Amino acid sequence: MIIKLGYVHEKWQQSGIKVPIYWKVEKVPHLLISGETGGGKTILSQFIINQLMSAHKDILIADYKAGSDWDNIVPDYGEYAGCDNIINTFYNSFVNTITKKEVAEKYLIFDEFSSFSLSKDTREFKELMAKISHIAFMGRSFGYHLIFISQQFNAKVLDTAIRDQFGIKLYMGSTISTESANMLFPNSEINKGIHLPKCCGYVSLPEREVDVIQIPYISKPQRLKELLIKKGKSYFD
Numbered sequence: 001m002i003i004k005l006g007y008v009h010e011k012w013q014q015s016g017i018k019v020p021i022y023w024k025v026e027k028v029p030h031l032l033i034s035g036e037t038g039g040g041k042t043i044l045s046q047f048i049i050n051q052l053m054s055a056h057k058d059i060l061i062a063d064y065k066a067g068s069d070w071d072n073i074v075p076d077y078g079e080y081a082g083c084d085n086i087i088n089t090f091y092n093s094f095v096n097t098i099t100k101k102e103v104a105e106k107y108l109i110f111d112e113f114s115s116f117s118l119s120k121d122t123r124e125f126k127e128l129m130a131k132i133s134h135i136a137f138m139g140r141s142f143g144y145h146l147i148f149i150s151q152q153f154n155a156k157v158l159d160t161a162i163r164d165q166f167g168i169k170l171y172m173g174s175t176i177s178t179e180s181a182n183m184l185f186p187n188s189e190i191n192k193g194i195h196l197p198k199c200c201g202y203v204s205l206p207e208r209e210v211d212v213i214q215i216p217y218i219s220k221p222q223r224l225k226e227l228l229i230k231k232g233k234s235y236f237d
């Protein structure tokens with residue numbers, strides 16, 4: 001599966017040429033989406049899910065913040081404490097696939113993963129991270145993919161080893177803090193004095209310098225959600 005994430009901002013702005021930035025799922029199993037409030041994380045994520053749904057992929061969604069961005073799209077949906085069920089369903093399916101030595105193609109979209117993980121006590125957190133780590137490291141071989149969305153992913157939430165398994169990292173928003181830049185793009189120099197335009201952010205792909213990415217402008221964001229609900233219904237009924 002090849003997913004379009006957006007376009008190289010500089011080329012689009014300077015010469016009007018839209019050079020796509022792709023997520024090649026078979027090469028890079030997991031995706032991390034971070035960014036400031038209102039930076040466009042949800043719109044970007046919905047843009048991605050729309051492509052997955054068009055290709056009839058198996059999708060589970062957990063939304064810890066329980067907003068109205070993700071409900072009613074897929075049957076495997078959980079919010080607040082219901083996020084545990086979704087993780088467990090995804091993890092059990094993963095273990096089952098490994099046991100049978102099969103390969104599947106499944107995606108777990110988790111919005112506000114950081115808040116969810118930090119809501120756990122020490123024992124629960126360990127159990128959760130054991131599952132996440134297992135999928136992060138082994139998911140690629142068995143077709144299990146994580147798309148994690150949060151304003152911030154600090155070291156307490158995702159340690160370096162797990163974070164490194166997310167081969168593509170995005171930060172949506174006009175400005176990035178030193179902490180986020182160091183966490184997401186440790187090997188790149190980002191000019192934090194620059195204010196990016198709306199619908200833009202930073203992206204790092206394996207073996208490439210950090211690019212400024214521009215997401216297509218969605219004139220009616222609510223329509224995107226309606227489209228996802230419609231696609232979900234026609235596919236999962």
Ligand SMILES: Nc1ncnc2c1ncn2[C@@H]1O[C@H](COP(=O)(O)OP(=O)(O)OP(=O)(O)O)[C@@H](O)[C@H]1O
Nearest residue numbers: 036037038039040041042043199215216217218221
């Ligand atoms: N690509 C886009 N096209 C059109 N509008 C956009 C786009 N990206 C962001 N916006 C506008 O910015 C608003 C905030 O975007 P979005 O909800 O995706 O941000 P967010 O990072 O998920 O915010 P939060 O952290 O508060 O959930 C949207 O409601 C929309 O109006």
